[in-house]
Amino acid sequence: MRAIELFAGAGGLGMGVSLAGFKPELVVEWDRWCCDTLRQNRKLEKSVIRSWPEPIEGDVRRVDFKSFEGKLDLVTGGPPCQPFSIGGRHMAYDDHRDMWPEAVRAVRETRPRAFIFENVKGLTRASFATYLGYILLQLQYPSLARQVDESWRDHQDRLQRHHTSGGRIEYRVVHQLVNAANYGVPQKRERVVFVGFAEGIDANWCFPRETHSLDALLYDQFKTGTYWDRLKLAVKDRVINPSLESRAGRLRERPDELAWRTVRDALEGLPDPEHDKSASAKILNHRFQAGARSYVGHTGSSLDEPAKTLKAGVHGVPGGENMLRRADDSVRYFTIRESARLQTFPDNFVLHGAWSEAMRQLGNAVPVTLAEVVARSVRDHLRAHAPFTGNA
Template structure:
């Protein structure tokens, strides 16, 4: 069975384009093999030891008994965040077999459905009614992102209606859905109103807000919208979106941003903020007199071909250049990144580094080939962000 991602017309490329990609890939593979045999340029950078430990951004909380079901689980960003916030895991669903391997490797006791069994379009969710308190998930963002051509409802990867169906069939006390901020643009206003808000508002009180990753200690430029719904009016009325725990100072005097509240409530004022690290500091790299937030990490599954690059745009390329970090040809591990010297002597990223930039702790192993690992990382909700959303929901329900 093909996943919705594989059916998109955006994956159709000409033979000439395919040949260009193939030649680049072959040349890179040959250079990498030579380097790993010790025949390439002498390594420049020692194996880095990151200074940022994402688990510190989401201290493990005791179990409080609320049960969560995960849809479109991917590499487990929401799953891990809710787990560390004290939620009891019920099950995870994802169409990618490697995502299932990642979740099972890290949490052998979890019930995980992946591949054909993780196809949410084939599930009768009514069997979970009464067994789930919270449903969370990030339906594929490609139908709404620029990289995915913004076809919205016409994109076969649009799974938001399936998330809505699961919520209405299970009827949990609350739900959380995450996506790219582009879904809130004028182009998709009728989609949001008709496909998301209209069917859900019959049984749920809805709010939506935008959170920025650096405000929660994650050294990456990344904003995401969260749709949150509660079944009970009194719970929805007292709900407060998570407040930033960190600030990023870029030398221009800019401080922390507030959650962009789009519907119901006035955000409270955080009492104490910690400094968010720049990406070089977080990676444990030497001081070069310049540091900044990492550009948004791109999914290795986005675009017309699988890629081991996390480069998302031309402007991102310029920022990576200033940071002296090479965003292409991400290595499987730090040892290989050390041996495979990047162009201009820049620091080469590893899968573990990209995971850390996205907020995954070192102990959370991402399974699969490099492109698949980057796909799971780039598509994930940063776990510390998920953790704070989970925490805010528990507080509202307490």
């Protein structure tokens, strides 16, 4: 099934989409380090992105999508999130980095059967509610483009009038705030995901049901002890969160979901980069990074919970709080490889650039597993409810 990938970054969303059975015909990314990462991984024999086209390195505003009109099953992408990020300046529509208009333009010019876009949790903040509504209206009616001298608020008013007057909906759109940990990602990472299906396709679709839960993990840790037994962990090596232990005490039976995956689960099999440097040097992107320290608001990720959200770096701190916290409360930075595992990237995936640059790429990425779960559901719906283009 044919797709195009916008704002590709290091490839997290695109890899998940490819694993779900879509083949990108076009990949666009402006950042040269990300493009170098994509180019290098395209050359690897067993790479997930080996069949990807050479990425277009440049401004998406200069890309003409009209040649793909009516030929695509899917358009995907993560418009730059800085305008809405909690760590950013919150300028939204006044931020020149807001690329939602380009995502909508790609849909307008290609007319895909479906699209998947994602963005940061900050987009759901009350202060952005009006702009979120504006994004949804544009995605529902992409052909009603903003005119040259039209303000975004005037455009929004026109879209609302069209909507309330019974105008034909071009895409049926749903959006949802999802936590990647609830889908088997060893990281508590919340993203807003937008999925739309073209008019004429049965829109009887909903987001995939969550498969993992915190309570299932707590039951395995504090009720049965199977988590500790599986990992052969002595009491002194366990990282216990008192508030979660208290919550576990209120559980009466084990939930049906699988247990949340923890940092310790994700790092299984990797040598300690700080104390076993010789073994770590043999593993791709697994070098110790010195300088980690704990302070108020930056205490690291517990080994026995999913990691906190990996960050791309804020306030001049490369990698933000991308640290693990041991049972003795000591901390160290995650290596690039460990961070890649927390984002469910393949172990053979090469991140281009120094530690801070690679961490920036990973901190901006979508977990591959989360992307694959959503894309597989969209793929199955397209196959079941409408003829598809290209090969299955």
